[in-house]
Amino acid sequence: MLDKPVIQYVVEEALEPEGVTGVVIVNSREKPEIERYFSVDEDFEQMLRSRGKDGQADRVHEAASLPVSFVYQDNPRGLGHAVLCAAGAVDDGEPFFVLLGDYFVPDRQMCVRMAEVSREHGGASVIAVAPVPADQVSRYGIIAGECVGSYPGTEASGEEEGAVWKVSGLVEKPKPEDAPSHLFIVGRYLLSPRIMELLATQGPGAGNEIQLTDAMERLLAEEEMYALVVDPEEGCDTGTPAAWAATNARLALEDEKTAEAFREALGRRGAELLG
Numbered sequence: 001m002l003d004k005p006v007i008q009y010v011v012e013e014a015l016e017p018e019g020v021t022g023v024v025i026v027n028s029r030e031k032p033e034i035e036r037y038f039s040v041d042e043d044f045e046q047m048l049r050s051r052g053k054d055g056q057a058d059r060v061h062e063a064a065s066l067p068v069s070f071v072y073q074d075n076p077r078g079l080g081h082a083v084l085c086a087a088g089a090v091d092d093g094e095p096f097f098v099l100l101g102d103y104f105v106p107d108r109q110m111c112v113r114m115a116e117v118s119r120e121h122g123g124a125s126v127i128a129v130a131p132v133p134a135d136q137v138s139r140y141g142i143i144a145g146e147c148v149g150s151y152p153g154t155e156a157s158g159e160e161e162g163a164v165w166k167v168s169g170l171v172e173k174p175k176p177e178d179a180p181s182h183l184f185i186v187g188r189y190l191l192s193p194r195i196m197e198l199l200a201t202q203g204p205g206a207g208n209e210i211q212l213t214d215a216m217e218r219l220l221a222e223e224e225m226y227a228l229v230v231d232p233e234e235g236c237d238t239g240t241p242a243a244w245a246a247t248n249a250r251l252a253l254e255d256e257k258t259a260e261a262f263r264e265a266l267g268r269r270g271a272e273l274l275g
Contacts, residue, residue, distance in 0.1 A: 002248065005037065006101065006102070008037075008063055010104045012066070012108060013104055013110075014097055016108035017097070017111050017114075020097065022069060024068075026082045027070050027073070035070050038068045076209075078205075078209025078211055079209075079212045080211050081199075081209065083196075083212055084202075084210065087196045087199075090196065092193070095125070095190060097114075098189040099188055105234055105235040110230055113151055114126045114128060114190045117164055120152075124226055125192045125225045126227065127185055127189050127226075128188035128189075128228055129143055129228070129229055131183055131229070137176055137182060138175060141184060141213055142170075142180060142182070142183060143171075143181055145168040145169070145180075145181070147159075147164070150162050156229065159229060163228075164228055165226065165229070166225075167225040170216055170220075172211075183229060186232060189212075192223055194219060199212075202215045
C-alpha cells in the first residue's frame with residue numbers, strides 16, 4: 001500500500017489501543033520475508049543514507065523498531081488454529097485482539113472503540129460487526145442478539161453504526177430467511193483469555209478446520225460477548241486483487257502528498273473513470 005506493506009498498517013493499528021505492548025504475527029515458514037521486513041538491517045539503512053535517502057532509511061528503521069514477534073502455523077488448519085498457535089506468546093490471563101491481515105483501518109480507531117466497549121461491560125469479549133444487505137448474509141458469519149445501547153457520544157440503535165449488541169449466537173452463512181440479523185463479523189476481535197483454553201480442545205468444524213467461531217460459540221455459554229457496529233468502509237479491504245487496487249487508489253487520493261501526483265499518473269482517461 002503506497003509506501004509500506006499492508007502488514008505494517010495492521011501492526012500499527014493493533015498497537016493503537018491503550019495497554020497493547022506487542023504484536024504476535026502468525027506466519028508461515030514459507031514467508032520469511034515478513035519476518036525479515038520487521039528485523040533490523042543496518043547495512044540497508046546505511047546504504048540508503050549514503051545515497052541521501054534519509055526519509056526511506058527512517059521508514060525502514062521504523063518498521064524494524066515495532067514490537068513484533070513471530071509464531072508459526074506449520075499446517076493451515078483454520079483461523080482458530082492460527083490463533084491457538086499464538087497461545088504461548090500471549091500474556092496469561094489477559095484479553096487480546098485478533099486482527100485479520102487482509103483488512104486494515106487507516107485511522108486505527110476501531111480497536112480503540114472496541115476496548116472501550118469491553119471496559120464498559122466488565123472486560124467482556126467484543127467483536128466488530130457491520131451491516132450487509134439481506135441477499136448477501138449467506139456469504140458471512142452473522143451474529144444473533146439484541147441491541148443494548150450505543151457507543152458513548154452516539155445515539156445509534158438497531159444496526160446503525162455505533163450501536164452495541166449483546167451477542168447470543170453466531171451463525172455461519174445462514175440462508176436469508178434464517179439470518180438472525182444482517183450484521184457480519186468484520187475481522188476484528190477482542191477476546192477473553194478463556195478462548196485459548198477452548199481452542200485447545202476445539203474439534204474440527206467447517207472445512208475440517210479449527211474454526212474460531214466454533215470456540216466463540218462455546219465461550220458464549222460461559223461468558224458475555226458484545227458487538228460494536230462499525231462502518232465497513234472505515235477500513236480497507238485487500239483480500240482480492242480488485243480490492244487491493246481500490247485500496248491503493250483510495251489511500252493515494254486521501255493523502256494530500258500523493259493525490260495530485262496520482263491523478264496525473266492516471267491521465268485524463270483514468271481520471272474520467274474515477275469520476
